[in-house]
Amino acid sequence: xxxxxxxxxxxxxxxxxxxxxxxxxxxxxxxxxxxxxxxxxxxxxxxxxxxxxxxxxxxxxxxxxxxxxxxxxxxxxxxxxxxxxxxxxxxxxxxxxxxxxxxxxxxxxxxxxxxxxxxxxxxxxxxxxxxxxxxxxxxxxxxxxxxxxxxxxxxxxxxxxxxxxxxxxxxxxxxxxxxxxxxxxxxxxxxxxxxxxxxxxxxxxxxxxxxxxxxxxxxxxxxxxxxxxxx
Amino acid sequence: xxxxxxxxxxxxxxxxxxxxxxxxxxxxxxxxxxxxxxxxxxxxxxxxxxxxxxxxxxxxxxxxxxxxxxxxxxxxxxxxxxxxxxxxxxxxxxxxxxxxxxxxxxxxxxxxxxxxxxxxxxxxxxxxxxxxxxxxxxxxxxxxxxxxxxxxxxxxxxxxxxxxxxxxxxxxxxxxxxxxxxxxxxxxxxxxxxxxxxxxxxxxxxxxxxxxxxxxxxxxxxxxxxxxxxx
Numbered sequence: 001x002x003x004x005x006x007x008x009x010x011x012x013x014x015x016x017x018x019x020x021x022x023x024x025x026x027x028x029x030x031x032x033x034x035x036x037x038x039x040x041x042x043x044x045x046x047x048x049x050x051x052x053x054x055x056x057x058x059x060x061x062x063x064x065x066x067x068x069x070x071x072x073x074x075x076x077x078x079x080x081x082x083x084x085x086x087x088x089x090x091x092x093x094x095x096x097x098x099x100x101x102x103x104x105x106x107x108x109x110x111x112x113x114x115x116x117x118x119x120x121x122x123x124x125x126x127x128x129x130x131x132x133x134x135x136x137x138x139x140x141x142x143x144x145x146x147x148x149x150x151x152x153x154x155x156x157x158x159x160x161x162x163x164x165x166x167x168x169x170x171x172x173x174x175x176x177x178x179x180x181x182x183x184x185x186x187x188x189x190x191x192x193x194x195x196x197x198x199x200x201x202x203x204x205x206x207x208x209x210x211x212x213x214x215x216x217x218x219x220x221x222x223x224x225x226x227x228x229x230x231x
Numbered sequence: 232x233x234x235x236x237x238x239x240x241x242x243x244x245x246x247x248x249x250x251x252x253x254x255x256x257x258x259x260x261x262x263x264x265x266x267x268x269x270x271x272x273x274x275x276x277x278x279x280x281x282x283x284x285x286x287x288x289x290x291x292x293x294x295x296x297x298x299x300x301x302x303x304x305x306x307x308x309x310x311x312x313x314x315x316x317x318x319x320x321x322x323x324x325x326x327x328x329x330x331x332x333x334x335x336x337x338x339x340x341x342x343x344x345x346x347x348x349x350x351x352x353x354x355x356x357x358x359x360x361x362x363x364x365x366x367x368x369x370x371x372x373x374x375x376x377x378x379x380x381x382x383x384x385x386x387x388x389x390x391x392x393x394x395x396x397x398x399x400x401x402x403x404x405x406x407x408x409x410x411x412x413x414x415x416x417x418x419x420x421x422x423x424x425x426x427x428x429x430x431x432x433x434x435x436x437x438x439x440x441x442x443x444x445x446x447x448x449x450x451x452x453x454x455x456x457x458x459x460x461x462x
Contacts, residue, residue, distance in 0.1 A: 022373070025288075025373045042258050054251055059257075142253070150384065152387075153383065
């Protein structure tokens with residue numbers, strides 16, 4: 001119990017800890033499940049373009065990258081995408097600048113995060129010595145205004161559903177140049193099996209070997225096959 | 232144009248890049264806006280407990296931390312929370328382990344991420360020399376099963392709405408011990424004005440000064456006042 005004085009009046013406050021009841025804290029929403037399914041359906045119906053798309057466009061959202069080339073690492077992907085863009089090699093998101101800290105977000109300002117991210121990915125595959133940029137395509141979904149809040153959700157749902165190899169087994173495709181003074185970090189698995197990004201060669205930290213990364217890729221496709229056979 | 236052979240039949244594929252139309256990529260959902268509002272309303276109606284809550288509970292979700300003490304840094308917060316838990320000092324989330332990479336998530340396993348995070352925060356404020364743990368309370372919302380996907384969204388919505396000072400102006404409260412070999416990083420702003428976490432003192436990187444951080448805190452409350460007066 002405590003007395004507080006407010007605008008000249010004394011209030012009497014009963015500060016007792018509420019009895020703990022976990023159920024009172026659980027939020028349930030069937031409507032939300034429907035929205036997730038709807039976004040994924042919408043996503044899978046968006047037009048596919050080359051990586052990057054031919055026109056610079058503004059906005060933030062979610063994208064998938066498809067590989068239809070013949071790299072021996074991704075033979076199974078080639079099979080899966082033979083007749084339609086079905087299995088992405090990578091799924092990612094582009095959120096509004098400053099979104100995470102809720103800082104400096106200028107409402108209504110036009111920014112190009114999604115396009116920039118796709119262009120950056122195009123540059124990465126172009127720099128990789130054993131990949132060809134023309135073998136990559138992309139699909140993307142623009143989420144703006146309050147639908148901004150769906151970006152992380154949709155990205156997570158797509159990753160969980162498709163388990164793209166560059167998201168779930170071979171890390172590092174989405175990395176940025178760490179910048180001077182930070183090259184003591186390890187070269188990523190992606191940069192080990194796809195050498196070519198100039199900044200990745202500067203990373204001198206202890207990292208994996210090509211044999212191990214190739215093994216992870218093979219294990220991934222074996223796992224996906226078991227999952228598909230069990231369906 | 233390209234020929235592919237599949238199950239002995241030759242298919243003829245017309246590979247033409249679709250004409251670019253930004254509108255075809257935009258997803259809109261009024262239903263989703265309603266869900267966000269509903270989660271925030273639900274959140275604001277959950278019981279408030281001391282930090283950490285008195286019972287260990289399982290699950291993941293979103294939480295807010297309230298400060299009702301008399302630190303001169305947060306006088307305005309004391310005023311705002313005089314009669315109800317209104318303005319949080321920090322909002323955070325606890326997601327399922329391995330969620331980000333969609334790895335190793337064992338469905339149905341019972342884990343204690345949300346409680347652990349709150350307990351860790353309790354320890355941080357307890358270690359701070361100029362804060363007292365009993366001045367902190369918390370509110371939290373458990374999001375499980377497919378509502379897991381809402382965690383990031385609800386956290387972002389709460390941060391945007393409340394702009395808690397430890398999220399938007401004074402960084403570092405939610406940091407973890409960087410661990411041996413990584414103490415070359417800078418001490419966070421939070422650790423500068425709230426010294427006491429033993430691992431923070433080991434961080435030797437160039438960091439801000441107490442004067443600068445105090446100035447940021449003062450600026451924050453001046454800004455919040457202008458926003459509230461304009462309402």
